[in-house]
Amino acid sequence: MTNHDTNTDTTKIKTDPFLTALDEKVQRVFGDLSIDKRRLPATKLDKRGIPAYVAEWAIDTIVPNRGELSQENISKILEWSNKFIPGPEEAKVIQNRLLNGETIKVLTSMEVDIKLTRNKQERVAQLKLLQISDALIADGIVDKYHDLLKQGMWGVVELINGPDGVAVVSFKPMQATFDLNLFKQSRKMFTLKEWMALLVTSMGYDPNYFSEEEQIFVLCRLLPLVKKSMHLIELAPKGTGKSYFFENISSRVRLVSGGNISPAVLFVNNASGQWGLLARYKVVVLDEVQTLKFEKPEEIVGGLKGFLANSRLTRGGLHESSSDCGLVMLANILLDSNQNPIESPLLKELPDFLQETAFLDRIKGIVPGWKTKKLSPDSFAKNVGLKADFFGDALLAFRDDLVIDQFCSKNIKLKGKKYKRNDDAIQSIASGMMKLLFPDGEVSNEDFFHYCISPAIQLRQLIWNQLQMLDAEYRQYDNLIESEFPKLDE
Secondary structure (H helix, E strand, O other): OOOOOOOOOOHHHHOOHHHHHHHHHHHHHHHHHEEEOOHHHHHOHHHHOOOHHHHHHHHHHHOOOOOOOOHHHHHHHHHHHHHHOOOHHHHHHHHHHHHOOOOEEEEEEEEEEEEEOOOOEEEEEEEHHHOEEEEEEOHHHHHHOHHHHOOOEEEEEEEEEEOOEEEEEEEEEOOOOOOHHHHHHHHHHOOHHHHHHHHHHHOOEOHHHOOHHHHHHHHHHHHHHHOOOOOEEEEEOOOOOHHHHHHOOOOOEEEEEOOEEOHHHHOEOOOOOOEOHHHHOOEEEEEOHHHOEEOOHHHHHHHHHHHHHHOEEEEOOOEEEEOOOEEEEEEEOOEOOOOOEOOOOOOOOOOHHHHOHHHHOOOOEEEEHHHOOOOOHHHEOOOEEEOHHHHHHHHHHHHHOOHHHHHHHHHOOEOOOOOHHHHHHHHHHHHHHHHHHOOOOOOOHHHHHHHHHHHHHHHHHHHHHHHHHHOHHHHHOOOOOOEOOOOOOO
């Protein structure tokens, strides 16, 4: 293992025998797909307006060694970032350099739009960091990287200013070596405690900061990445890091913070035909739900009900499509002196649509974020985890892996009078937990019940409690959701 410098913040962690041994094992098993999570805060690249999965890629590209960064390495990274990562105030400076005939290389996100009109048919690139919305782009780049046409991609873009305007002449995307089977088989090298610590570290958190129960609830934030159409609500007080993870995991995850949201943004722009966020991303996160304001609220809520029910996207009958995007809603709630929610029902102070049973019933579960500690400077990862870009790709790849889905469908049986949406939600959440904690499919009866079924019931029970309080129709069913103990060996 590479020798690590010690300081006040890391000595305690680094002398922990469990985490020290885990660091060595992670580096041995995952090699270049792992990274010391202290590297990012040391460079402060996360303050440059780029997500962690981009910053870690840049750091490892410039200084691919292991362990903490020396001052020399930090200076090298900062020199590179000053050259290739433009700040918002530098957009016009770069445009001016292009006007002067310079060839420019920058690290930025890029999305490609197709314009098909009678007068003009072309591909144009949007580079938001540079405030450029209509750069020409070589056909071969778009043909090679189709994600440019969806949610966009991050990478190093080479630009010139030609007779027809700014043009993208080359593109080097961020790319991690990815093998889902490697990820699955690597699980066999770790105990459950080690694997949970690795996942939490890879999310950017310090596993030592959380109890086992808290780690499970933190890991629930990963569920929409590994499961299609995983719709969740997380309720917590301010400062629990609800949005931190989603901002930094993948370009296929989109975080929308407060403000006004229109039907065009979520579903489709009827004028242009451009599909909205729910069609273009794998996970859409609505942050600060308590402050959200919908333009045309009836249209949006109606459209969301249809989307949550059958994954269909439509607007006014003009456009129709399907999407397996997961919708996550994050909201702040008040707690009493015992750290329990003050309000009953839980959603009482949130927008009215969240208290409509027809809407709420279609949500798989509520993540009890109030049961995790608020974040502090000691909350963030100080050990070796998986690189954010590789980690995000691995999680998303599980969406198309149906083996564990079938396993859970076969082995989860609820007691009492059946309510289909409860069955579906618990099977879906339990399947997601198994993909996270037992991706190789090897799990005992006890672990399957404790780490997969039980969390699934907890999340769905919180939805079920609200439904029973809001509508007597649901009271014909048992108020407690219970599962039979699985017998996997049969």
